Amino acid sequence: MSFTCTTTSFPIKVPHTLFHSRKFNDVFPKTQILGTLSFSSKKNSHLGFKDKLSLAQCSKTSFLSEMDEDCKFEVSSIDIPDGYCKELEIAVRAVHMACLLCQRVQDNLLSKSFEQVHSKEDNSPVTIADWSVQAIVSWVLSEAFGSENVSIVAEEDVEVLSKASAVGLLEAVVRTVNECLADAPRFGLKGPGTDLDAKAVLAAISRCNLAGARGSKFWVLDPVDGTLGFVRGDQYAIALALIEDGEPVLGVLGCPNYPMKKEWLGYQNGYRRILSRLTSQTSVSGDKGSVLYARKGGGKAWMQPLLYGEKNFVWPNSAKQIKVSSIDNPALATFCEPVEKANSSHSFTAGLAHSVGLRNQPLRVYSMVKYAAIARGDAEIFMKFASAGYKEKIWDHAAGVLIIEEAGGVVTDAGGQPLDFSKGVYLEGLDRGIIACAGAKLHEKIIQAVDASWNSSSL
Ligand SMILES: Nc1ncnc2c1ncn2[C@@H]1O[C@H](COP(=O)(O)OS(=O)(=O)O)[C@@H](OP(=O)(O)O)[C@H]1O
């Protein structure tokens, strides 16, 4: 028996069949069923109850006194996600609002002009959607929890927006933010009452700062992940996570162009752009867009459709549970990777795919939608091998990692270690690259293949 728990009432993991046996009830008369969860772990596999464990609530004292020598099964405490309910709901609602904001901006961008795309100091693109989403999420979280209690680490700053030459740009951001906040009541959130002025919008954006990443609890936001996909009319994501003690505890991923059904994901690079020009917004809207979320320790991940038309958002908004794929044979698996060669070596992954017998063409998708694809079971493997010297940022991974893990998958660096969110804005100490898989067996194979081919690669 192994558990460490100091409370008097605590959850335990018990093999499902044993839980329902008379023996168990005799031994633990005071147990109360909390639910059933799927579970598969090496630690428990010797029990022969690999995939179904019941979640029971016991009192520690009765547990200890009534545990007898005949009971030769392993019990350990479970991290039940009883906290963060409010945080999760607010975060999901805010991301839904951000998705609709982004859809409006993207449609406008595609139908009118690309002049609305600006360059940051590092030459990466940024649009009014990036600043507006950051302002919205920052404002909503601060209103809900009090700005003094909320620390947000996010990608954008106000440098470009604050320049005298950017007055028109700032006006566009303020307009976009207010349009979006006017919709807050539809999402069950309180709006500001009167429009925010430029000063308030800039304050909301700059309230997010990188220093927060050193704290023990902070939100991390990528307002528009995959900006290149966004400006090209393709996939992108809004990624929000809550980090506590260096680990993501909540993850929310808005994927405005990833429909509840997977069909369109495979049509890359411009298919959606063409589609959106050929069809009216209303005719395609019902089929596109989803928001995924998970809470650490819940053993469940969820997906909701975006809100359309005049409807009001009513929690849990037709949430469907999502699970990773059960495919564990590389020959049948599909792997995703970044679209741009500059962001991950396509030649290395092609060699690696060949070496493990992966036959399907890689699914090249912009943004953290790749994490969503694994969590939803639409692909089995995600690999990213950036060039030497590039340091991965926490906001590009936190939400996706948690959602995949809770959907039943595995995410580590290429050395098999969990990603470390405790060292500031970068994933410090990351070994070579990132590997996310639908299951442990596939993951093991990919890790071994990386080891076998790494030295002969040019990475
Ligand atoms: N050189 C280099 N190598 C690796 N990664 C980089 C690099 N430069 C940027 N980035 C970060 O990658 C984010 C986009 O990753 P993707 O997986 O979406 O790539 S791709 O657009 O599909 O090619 C991208 O996120 P966004 O800036 O939000 O788009 C960056 O944070």
Ligand SMILES: [Mg+2]
């Ligand atoms: Mg990003």
